[in-house]
Amino acid sequence: MTLPPATASKPQRGRPRDPERVRRILEAAQRHFNEHGLERASVDAIAADAGVSKMTVYNNFGSKEGLFQAVVRDRTAPVVTGVPGAGALDPDQPEKALLAVGTRFLALARGDALGAMRAVYGVAGAQPEACRAFYQEGPERANGELAAYLRRAHSAGTLKVRNPLQAADLFLSMFLGSGHIRGLLKLEMPDSREDKALLREAVRVFMAAYGA
Incomplete structure (x- = not known):
């Protein structure tokens, strides 16, 4: 089954043209999905939190x-396309780009x-469309965009x-x-020093394997 796009290409009746309003909906939705999960999150509560009507949410999404799906896409996009000068990720400097x-x-x-x-773990099996949306707009998208850069390099x-x-x-794995597993389980997360060390080692290992 192919999912419809999270946002229509043309404005629908009643759809606000204010990007800031749409941004508020996405931010409110992320908070509610994170706190309650997809199944228990309420569109009424999301709309109230964003300061819009329930119909406005449905007209947009x-x-x-x-x-x-739109929340996942919005948060995933910066992985590659959101890097400063994303189009300018230099294929001649893969180590810098990978960092x-x-x-x-x-x-x-x-x-x-x-x-x-x-x-999505809470609805796995029960809502395959939502799980597929998460995969397509999250891991698959990030993986595909990085692969496109690797082809250029x-x-x-x-x-x-x-x-x-x-x-x-x-x-990315x-x-x-x-x-990451500790984060999923809401246990103590690695500190910035550990994350920086992981980042440097991941790039070093990758360059050792694929460096020209």
Whole structure:
């Protein structure tokens, strides 16, 4: 089954044109999904928190699942495309690019992604569309965008990457170890010193494996 896009390409009747209002809806939705999970989060409560009507939420996102998908997309986009000068991630400087991407992904894995993952775990099997949306807009999107950069670096001769999607998956997976599991379980998280050490080691290992 193909999911409808979280936001329509053309304004729907009653849809606000104020980007700040849409931003408030997304931020309120993230808080409620993180706190209550996807199944128990209430669109009425999200709308009230954002200062809009319930109909405004539906006009913008179609359904609670569409809103969840939009939240995941909004939080995942900065991993690659949100890096300062994203289009300028230099294929001639893969180590610098990987440090930037890794920094963003690690911040996501330690923060927003935890609540989203808890939300989908609670409905796994019962709401396959929501789970598929999380995967497509989260892990799959980040992996695909990094793979696109790795192809550019391979073409530039600065990396030797025969399977960019696999290599991207391996790189991002290095940030989903014990620290990430501790976060999912709401245990004590790694501190900034540990995260910086993990980031440096992940880039070193990747460059050792794929460096030209």
